[in-house]
Amino acid sequence: MVMQQSTSSTFVRKALARRHDKGRLMQEAAMLAPAVILLTLFLILPFLLSFWTAMTNQPLVPRPTPVRFVWFNNFIRIFQDDLFWTALWNVSRFTFWIIPAQCGLAFATALLLHQKLPFRNLLRGMFFLPAITSMVVVCVIWGTLFQYPTGPLNQILGFLSGGAIQPIDWLGDPQWAMFSLVLLSAWQAYGFQMIVYLAGLQGIPDELYDAAKIDGANAFRRFWHVTMPGLRPTHVFVLVITTIQAFKLYTQVAILTQGGPKSSTETVVHYMVRAGFEEQKMGYASAVSVILFVIVLVIALIQRQLLRRFNV
Incomplete structure (x- = not known):
């Protein structure tokens, strides 16, 4: 009799444990479901649709001839196009310059505004204001500043140097055009x-x-041994986000340089948009977007692993 009661109680405990585990799994699944759904709708599904389109000769405007699969021909044509490699090199240079410029300026400003300064909140709002200003408006303003040869920037440099610095064609000189976009974007x-x-x-x-x-x-040791380790996740996030945004460079190019002069500011996204909307080759443009997605993903993963390895 005692054995039967012990067996039955053990069975009940196991049943309750299974029910508890099942309930916990359902709760975890319910909590994960929104994130999985959003990830599928806004990342996985668009990527799959882009990849499918990249395997076709899909035009921008429907034509009488049916759409057909060309398989990897679009990718082969992209890799054989010298302009694509120029665009990839340009956006890589832009990324290499913008990361230290933008992140360094942001970090230094954050350290300054973290101190107990008068009007600190007002200063934070003022420094943040350009980030919420339309890039189109910013480009128009900076286009005026960059104007050659009588723009404000050239006049200031000429005045400060006593005329030693000649007017610079910021957007029309291949040696200065990309630097100008870096300055504006940072x-x-x-x-x-x-x-x-x-x-x-x-x-x-x-x-x-x-x-x-x-x-x-001292202050330096507190910064190096307390502040920097405490900001490791922040450094990773900022670095990855800045890299992604840099590879998406388009608006500044479209408004100020149109990829010139001599393709010195041509970028992958500008190259993609021209292929898709000006040349009406949506399949080709989709292939460019797939390549860009893979490149950015690989770079972000490499950055994350390097930062972990060097304990940053």
Whole structure:
């Protein structure tokens, strides 16, 4: 009799444990479902549709001739096009320059505005303002500043140098055009990274700084051994986001340079848009978008692994 009661109680406990595990799994699935659905709708499904279109000769405007599969011909033609490699090289140069310029400016500004300054909140809003300003408006303003030869920027440089610096054709000279886009883009977008860094700085407990002071650490040691380790996740996020945004460079090129002069500012996205809308080759443009997605994904993964390896 005692054995039967023990067996039945064990069975009941196992049944309750299974029911509890099942309920927990259903709860976890319900919590994950919205993220999975959104990821599928806005990332996986568009990528699959783009890949399918890239395998066809789909035009922008429907034609009497039926759409047919060309398989990997679009990808082969892209890799055989010298202009694509020029665009990829240009956007790589832009990314290489914009990351230290934009992230460094954002980090320095965040460190400054994290201090107890008068009108600190007002200053934060002022520094963040360019980031929420339309890029079209920013390009129009900077286009006026870059105007050759009598633009404000050339006049300021000429005045400060006493006429030693001759007017620079910022947007018309292949040696200066990409630098001009870097300067414009860093000024416009660094406010977003600044806010991210400010959030990371505010997330570091004050107790860590107090403990470092008690241990006799000076300002530099507190920065290096407390602030920098506390911002590791923030550095990774900012670096990846900046890289993705850099490879998407388009608006500045479309408004200010149209890929010139001499293709010195041609970018992959501008190349893709021209193929899709001006040349009406949607299949070809979709193949470019697939290549760009893979490139950015691989670079982001490499960045993350390198930062982990070097304990940043």
